[in-house]
Amino acid sequence: MLRQQIQRMVVRDRSVWDGVRHHGSRLGLALALAVITxxxxxxxxxxxxPIYEVGSVASDNVIAPFAFRVMQSPADLESARASAMQGxxxxxxxxxxALDSARNTLDGFAAAVDQAAGTRxxxxxxxxxxxVGGSWGVPFSAGQAAYLANTRRRSALFGAVGRVFDxxxxxxxxxxxxxxxxxxxxxxxxxxxxxxxxxxxxxTFSTLVSRARRIHPxxxxxxxxxxxxxxxxxxxxxxxxxxxxxxxxxxxxVRDAVPTSKxxxxxxxxxxxxxxxxSREQNEKLRALHDAVESSGGPSRGARRVVGSVLxxxxxxxxxxxxxxxxxxxxxxxxxxxxxxxxxVLLVLIGGAIVAHMRPLRxxxxxxxxxxxxxxxxxxxxxxxxxxxxxxxxxxGQNVFRGTNALFLNLVGASVAAFSVGPIRRRNQSYRWxxxxxxxxxxxxxxxxxxxxxxxxxxxxSAGLGLLNAVASxxxxxxxxxxxxxxxxxxTDLTLLEWSDLNRPLMQRLSVxxxxxxxxxxxxxxxxxxxxxxxxxxxxxxxxxxxYHDIGKIATPNYFVENQSRGRNPHDALPxxxxxxxxxxxVRQGLELAQEYNLPRALRAFITEHHGxxxxxxxxxxxxxxxxxxxxxxxxFAYGGPLPQSAETxxxxxxxxxxxxxxxxxxxxxxxxxxxxxHIVRQRIEQGQLQDxxxxxxxxxxxxxxxxxxxxxxxxxxxxxxxxAGGVGAGFAAR
Numbered sequence: 001m002l003r004q005q006i007q008r009m010v011v012r013d014r015s016v017w018d019g020v021r022h023h024g025s026r027l028g029l030a031l032a033l034a035v036i037t038x039x040x041x042x043x044x045x046x047x048x049x050p051i052y053e054v055g056s057v058a059s060d061n062v063i064a065p066f067a068f069r070v071m072q073s074p075a076d077l078e079s080a081r082a083s084a085m086q087g088x089x090x091x092x093x094x095x096x097x098a099l100d101s102a103r104n105t106l107d108g109f110a111a112a113v114d115q116a117a118g119t120r121x122x123x124x125x126x127x128x129x130x131x132v133g134g135s136w137g138v139p140f141s142a143g144q145a146a147y148l149a150n151t152r153r154r155s156a157l158f159g160a161v162g163r164v165f166d167x168x169x170x171x172x173x174x175x176x177x178x179x180x181x182x183x184x185x186x187x188x189x190x191x192x193x194x195x196x197x198x199x200x201x202x203x204t205f206s207t208l209v210s211r212a213r214r215i216h217p218x219x220x221x222x223x224x225x226x227x228x229x230x231x232x233x234x235x236x237x238x239x240x241x242x243x244x245x246x247x248x249x250x251x252x253x254v255r256d257a258v259p260t261s262k263x264x265x266x267x268x269x270x271x272x273x274x275x276x277x278x279s280r281e282q283n284e285k286l287r288a289l290h291d292a293v294e295s296s297g298g299p300s301r302g303a304r305r306v307v308g309s310v311l312x313x314x315x316x317x318x319x320x321x322x323x324x325x326x327x328x329x330x331x332x333x334x335x336x337x338x339x340x341x342x343x344x345v346l347l348v349l350i351g352g353a354i355v356a357h358m359r360p361l362r363x364x365x366x367x368x369x370x371x372x373x374x375x376x377x378x379x380x381x382x383x384x385x386x387x388x389x390x391x392x393x394x395x396x397g398q399n400v401f402r403g404t405n406a407l408f409l410n411l412v413g414a415s416v417a418a419f420s421v422g423p424i425r426r427r428n429q430s431y432r433w434x435x436x437x438x439x440x441x442x443x444x445x446x447x448x449x450x451x452x453x454x455x456x457x458x459x460x461x462s463a464g465l466g467l468l469n470a471v472a473s474x475x476x477x478x479x480x481x482x483x484x485x486x487x488x489x490x491x492t493d494l495t496l497l498e499w500s501d502l503n504r505p506l507m508q509r510l511s512v513x514x515x516x517x518x519x520x521x522x523x524x525x526x527x528x529x530x531x532x533x534x535x536x537x538x539x540x541x542x543x544x545x546x547x548y549h550d551i552g553k554i555a556t557p558n559y560f561v562e563n564q565s566r567g568r569n570p571h572d573a574l575p576x577x578x579x580x581x582x583x584x585x586x587v588r589q590g591l592e593l594a595q596e597y598n599l600p601r602a603l604r605a606f607i608t609e610h611h612g613x614x615x616x617x618x619x620x621x622x623x624x625x626x627x628x629x630x631x632x633x634x635x636x637f638a639y640g641g642p643l644p645q646s647a648e649t650x651x652x653x654x655x656x657x658x659x660x661x662x663x664x665x666x667x668x669x670x671x672x673x674x675x676x677x678x679h680i681v682r683q684r685i686e687q688g689q690l691q692d693x694x695x696x697x698x699x700x701x702x703x704x705x706x707x708x709x710x711x712x713x714x715x716x717x718x719x720x721x722x723x724x725a726g727g728v729g730a731g732f733a734a735r
Contacts, residue, residue: 025335026321026332026335026338027318029321029335029338029339029342030314030317030318030321030342031310031314033313033317033342033345033346034310034311034313034314034317035310036346036349037310037313037317037349037394037398038306038309038310038313040349040350040352040353041349041352041353041356041398041399041400051283051286051287051290051399051400051402051403052272052278052282052283052286052403052404053278053283053360053361053403053404053405054278054279054280054283054360055277055278055452055454055458056277056278056403056404056405056452057275057276057277057278057451057452058272058273058274058275058276058278058403060274061270061272061273061274062270062271062272062286062289063268063269063270063271064265064266064267064268064269064270064271064289065267065293066267066292067264067265067266067267068265068288068289068292069261069262069263069264069265069288070261070262070263070264070265070284070285070288071260071261071262071288072259072260072261072262076262077258077260080258081255081258084254084255084257084258085251085254085255087254088247088250088251088254089184089185089186089187089196090182090186090187090242090247091186091187091188091189091194091242091243091246091247091250092174092186092187092188092189092202092240092241092242092243093188093189093190093240093241093242093243093246094172094188094189094190094239094240095238095239095240095241096170096239098169098237098238098239098241099165099166099169099170099237099239101237102165102169102235102236102237103162103165103166105235105237106158106161106162106165106231106235107162109132109136109138109235110154110158112132112135112136113129113132113133113148113154113158114154115132116128116129116131116132117129117148117149117151117154122149125149126142126145126146126149129145129148129149130142130145133145137234138230138231138234143223144223144226144227147221147223147224147227148227153217153218153224156217156218157217157218157224157227157228157231158231159217160212160215160216160217160228161212161228161231161232161235163215164208164211164212164215164232165235165236168203168208168211168212169208169236169237169239170239171203172188172202172203172239172240173203173204173205173207173208173236173238173239173240174202174203174204174205174238174240174241175204175205175238175241176204176205176206179199179202179204182199183199184198184199185197185198185199186198186199186202188202188240189243189246202240205233205236205238208232208236209229209232212228212232216228262284263281263284263285263288265285265288265289271285271286271289272285272286277452277453278403286403290399312397313394316390316393316394316397317345317394319390320341320345320387320390320391321338323383323386323387323390324338324341324383324387327382327383327386328379328380328383331379336487336488336489337488337489337490340378340484340487340488341375341387344370344371344374344375344484345371345391345394347367347370347371348366348367348368348370348371348391348395349394349395351365351366351367351370352366352367352395352398352401356398356400356401361400361401361404362465363396363401363404363405363406363409363410364409364413364441364445364462364465364466364469365465365468365469366395366401366406366410366469367469367472367473367476368388368391368392368395368410368413368414368417369388369410369413369414369417369437369469369470369473369474370472370473370476370477371384371387371388371391371414372384372385372387372388372414372415372417372418372421372473373417373421373433373473373474373477374477374480374481374484375387375388375418376417376418376421376422377421377477377481377492378481378484378485378488378490378492379490381418381419381421381422384418384421385415385418385419388414388415388417388418389411389414389415391414392406392407392410392411392414393407393411395410396410396411405448408444408447408448409441409444409445409448409462409466412440412441412443412444413437413440413441413444413466413469413470415440416436416437416439416440417433417436417437417440417470417473420432420433420436420437421433430474430475430478433470433474434467434470434471434474435470437469437470437473437474438466438467438470438471440466440470441463441465441466441467441469441470442463442466442467444466445459445462445463445466446459446463448462449462481494482495485600489601489602490602491541491600491601491602491603493540495600496540496541496544496600496602496603497540499544499547499548499599499600499603500540500543500544500547502547505597506548506551506593506597506599507547507548509554510550510551510553510554513554513557514550514553514554514557514560514563515563516557516560516561516562516563516564517550517553517554517557517560517562517563519562520550520562520659520660521546521547521549521550522547523659523714524546524549524652524655524656524659525542525543525544525546525547526543526710526714527546527655527658527659527706527707527710527711528542528543528545528546528648528651528652528655529542529543529546530706530707530709530710531651531654531655531702531703531706531707532647532648532651534702534703534705534706535647535651535695535699535702535703537646537647537648537651538648541602541648542648542651542652544603545602545603545605545606545648545649545652546606546652546655548590548594548599548603548606548607549590549606549607549610549652549656550586550590550610551590551593551594551607552585552586552587552588552589552590552591552592552593552607553586553590554589554593555585555586555589555593556582556585556586556589558570559571559579559582559583560583560586562663571619575623575626576619576620576622576623576626576632576637577619577623577632577636577637579619580616580619580620580623580636580637581636583616583619584616584638584639584640587607587608587611587639587640590607591604591607591608594607605645605646605649606648606649606652608640608641608642609641609642609643609644609645609646609649609650609653610644610649610652610653610656611639611653611656612639612641612642612643612644612653612684612687612689613638613639613640613641613642613643613689614638614639614684614687614689615634615637615638616637616638616639617637619637620632620634620637623637642692643688643689643690643691643692643693644689644690644692644693645692645693646693646694647693647694647695647699649693650690650693650695651703653684653689653690654680654681654684654703654707655707657680657683657684658676658677658680658681658707658711659711661676661679661680662676662677662711662715665715668711668715670708670712673708673711673712673715674704674708677704677707677708677711678704681700681703681704685700
């Protein structure tokens with residue numbers, strides 16, 4: 001008694017440990033995904049202060065708990081500094097010594113010319129004047145030298161140039177090109193004092209020349225005019241000169257004075273009020289407050305936030321797993337399928353992390369619809385819808401998306417994506433999905449835009465981005481679907497449609513090497529498809545599965561009655577046990593061919609399950625008739641199973657039996673066909689072949705009705721045409 005109790009305790013403990021290990025591995029997967037989520041979104045999802053996006057409505061008051069600064073971005077700071085430096089007026093210096101230098105040079109030159117002009121010999125006089133001009137860098141032609149040799153003209157010319165310098169150069173004149181690039185005001189320094197004047201009011205050499213013409217001593221002489229202008233240009237010294245050093249110093253001072261902070265927030269200052277539409281300035285203040293709070297925490301607070309973030313993400317991810325545990329337990333039990341779901345969630349998170357770095361933030365581009373499309377195609381719409389809602393909540397719960405419309409937009413878009421994607425039968429269905437999902441995003445954008453009173457252009461941009469998300473999600477899902485099918489072992493209707501092609505090599509072999517089996521297969525496919533469509537099962541899967549359920553007969557086609565010529569049966573020369581083994585082996589040989597031709601797993605189930613564990617009754621009875629004292633072993637005359645596990649394989653099992661039984665009817669009237677169908681279905685139920693199949697009695701009645709309808713159509717009476725009308729006639733049939 002004690003030993004039995006100990007054994008029960010050991011069994012119970014082992015069962016508990018197996019359960020912990022089983023669920024623990026799945027919790028580990030959820031935890032790993034949560035850690036990756038935190039790495040992609042390192043800020044804590046649950047923040048002390050939410051970050052409301054520009055244009056959104058704040059749900060709560062946000063008050064600054066302490067003083068902080070909103071720092072300018074490097075680009076904004078450089079722009080502000082450049083703008084401030086441009087506002088610094090150029091500094092010029094008034095140099096009175098330049099006038100003295102100009103007069104002294106002019107007077108020295110005039111004295112030298114006067115001395116040369118004192119030579120009595122006219123020819124020597126002109127040569128002397130030219131030598132003086134050359135030595136001063138003002139070469140004269142013979143005509144100009146002769147002009148200067150005249151005492152009256154020479155005196156008037158030098159006197160006029162001196163008066164120009166004394167009259168206007170003392171007031172301040174800049175160089176000819178000294179003010180060309182200057183706009184606005186300038187600062188002129190004189191004896192340490194600044195005088196701000198308009199740049200246009202500062203006289204330049206060009207201005208001096210135009211003024212000098214007013215007192216031209218000999219305007220009618222071309223030679224006198226050329227000498228007058230040459231002397232003005234040669235002996236001019238600007239009295240207003242740029243002070244580059246002072247200008248750059250002042251610009252550096254202004255540049256350094258530009259504040260690095262954009263706003264200075266005081267403790268207790270309201271940043272944004274409840275029900276206010278958030279402006280760009282308020283958004284910047286909220287982000288700066290968030291950064292200040294993050295940086296103010298010590299290591300312990302940082303560790304707590306990391307743990308809280310991972311726990312936050314784990315709870316939502318575990319809800320996704322719980323959804324599969326409740327509604328699709330087979331997926332939950334299969335770790336590979338569950339990992340595939342996790343990979344789908346990870347794709348969305350990576351896309352969300354990329355979107356999180358965009359400025360402005362565009363939650364319409366988070367690819368939650370991608371997960372909805374993939375899950376709907378692989379599983380069903382209900383499970384996809386629940387999972388998509390939880391994934392949308394997971395992304396919207398991250399700190400960067402808090403205060404935005406990410407939850408609403410992606411909830412609407414992903415839910416519609418989950419509902420719109422059904423069985424995939426045609427390639428052009430993707431257009432309908434894109435349009436439907438895009439319209440859902442557009443409707444959500446319009447609803448948000450009208451609520452927040454956004455500009456029409458902003459609403460159109462948001463709707464356009466949602467359409468872009470729909471296009472990218474559907475196309476990427478179709479691209480990833482074959483890979484997902486290979487990993488999960490789940491075949492979508494697209495794969496089934498590919499294998500429904502009767503021109504595939506395996507079906508071609510069946511039609512050539514076992515034509516009777518091929519005809520039998522086509523008939524079963526028609527029966528199974530009609531029945532499955534009537535009961536709501538996967539009619540396409542049933543049809544394609546029926547195509548391949550008997551491919552093992554290719555190995556020994558002549559040993560099956562549908563391929564035998566009349567009167568020739570190779571089983572007549574074999575013991576019943578050998579015949580039963582050949583018949584039974586077509587299942588094993590079918591699996592070998594399936595492996596060779598890479599038949600999808602969903603179709604391989606039809607090979608093993610369409611006979612279940614049923615007995616090969618003909619040869620069993622024959623063995624009993626010929627048995628020796630020892631009765632034959634029933635296991636040698638039965639299929640190895642398993643029993644049908646799905647509605648589709650169960651329907652094919654029934655169709656297989658019904659089609660074979662109706663072939664032997666001499667007069668297949670509707671009444672006889674109905675009786676045969678009822679007999680076969682009842683027989684399979686009594687044999688326990690349908691106990692694992694998810695079929696109700698009501699569905700079995702529907703299956704019987706569909707079988708009868710299709711078979712009556714197959715065996716309907718035909719009109720015998722006379723030979724004159726192209727018929728064979730009764731006489732030909734009698735030959």
